[in-house]
Amino acid sequence: MEGNLRWVLLTALAPLAWGANYYVTRAWLPPDRPLWGAALRALPAGLLLLALARRRPHGPWWWRSALLGTLNTAVFFVLLYLASQQLPTSTAATVMAASPLAMLLTAWALAGQRPRRAHLAGAFVGLGGVALMLLGSGGTVTATGLASSTAAMLVSSVGYVLAARWREGADPLAATSWQLTAGGLLLLPLAAAAEGPPPAMDARVLLAFGYVTVVATALAFALWFAGLRHLPAGTVGLLGLLNPLAGVLLGTALAGEDLGARQGAGLVLVLAGVLLGRPRDRTRTPPPGAVRARSPQPDAPGPVRSGG
Template sequence: MDTIIASPEDILSSMEANMRWVALTAVAPVAWGANYFVTHEFLPPDRPLYGAALRALPAGLVLLGLCRQRPHGAWWWRSAVLGLLNVSVFFVLVYAASQLLPTSIASTVMAVSPLAMMLIAWALVSERPGLAHLAGAAIGLGGVCLMLLTGAGGVSVPGILASAAAMLVSSFGYILTKRWNTGADVLASTAWQLTAGGLFLLPVAAAVEGPPPALSTPALLACGYVTLVATALAFAAWFTGLRHLPAGTVGLVGLLNPVTGVLLGTAVAGEVLTVQQVCGLALVLAGVVLGRPTRAGRRSRSQTPLQPLPDEHPARESSTCHPR
């Protein structure tokens, strides 16, 4: 079959579409970065299980109310597995790490996730990481270390293990979601995961932590942000990005999480942004840009549309929920 070089208009249109998916995916790490501040300032620090359950379950129920779809077939057990990995275990491990480690150390360990996601995606969904993705991950990780490692505070071995476990569990869960999400509505599968994870946590929280905590008005408003923005919206955007973009690109976009934390601390908490942090911020953004998706420049003379590179997996159906 004869081939020709794709027109500049086709290439430009393809790049613009990819960048829209990158922008949507970026909603998640930005919301999660702000979530650290909201949780630390307004929510009870001694109820991690209830905090995780009350974050996940209402968000899942909100999305279920929008989608009005129940799991079907294999999605009954898939929702349970993904809810356990991406929600129940992950939320609790992140809380434990944040309690045992300085924020800089915990955030730096989690910043290894782009590399972990690339390797797991290579094994599970045959997405071989490109040189640009690997270089972007290395540059971004260096930027995060420059931003966050100040030499202050001690290092707890259990805290390091909890943070590393959270990074590995979430990376594996996200790639498993990417593999299984083919043929499933993104918002519906996100709702099933959050609901399952919250249902797993709720009885454990009741058994371990007793009655639910009493929340003040500011704490209730903070719960609204954590539930609707940092969980329902953020996870829906994140899993949509995993469907439309290479895992390496999504992982690099996740580096915006610690960037948001640093900038929010400067703007709201009165922290000083040092020259070292500015240089680290520039490296992180350079790593994200370097790992952005690209399109092949060839297509057939027939009516076949421009084909994606092997490491791209565009959506196979709309991610919009349709009531049944």
């Protein structure tokens, strides 16, 4: 019992770190460097996890890692960075909390994985919550931020469908390290060409990048996958709900964002939709946004990784 509680507490750190990532990106990282922001998050984290996993890609996983790294890391991290900069922290966290529901619908459209009625009900309830949150946010929602969030969900959902088909032959943590590394290597020359040299690093920015890379990516993914090995998938899925909650609470407490009745109701509907949409089987899914190697549930994943 004590062992399970320890793993619950350790695994809970992952969605909390992802939820805090919205605030750190918006408050401390340069707003005009999304390519560098994504590259400096992905590549060091990928190399850290690669050292931990101690496995190199093999066979088809060379090109799979390149493709999934492009979708789940390079494109997704850039869009997430833009969304975090352009939307209030609480709004960005709530919108991205609907990513497992977007994965559900994408799997239906692209892979013919017909969801149950409860899953469809969860999707519509969750999307209704997102709409309510956006309608209640006043004039703070930008078209760029909303488009980035929507595109991030769509890109990661397509990446999920592909990863779900290719889950065999690779440990999830190793596959995640390959995708992060591949995505980071792709982003480096693009960032240098489009944005010039890396952003200036004072102590504040360096600390923020350290958090995003080490805590919110490398450590969070390692704890998440460890939790998936030691806890029931349903427990990990529920812990994933801490992601949007952390984002909303930090946005309200530290950024002074309003959390009125309408926004609160929208958040509750999103969380209720995710719970309704959770698969009832034993399939477990790694964190979304990031790097998926299994089925859509919560990330999140499998639990719910709402974007991170």
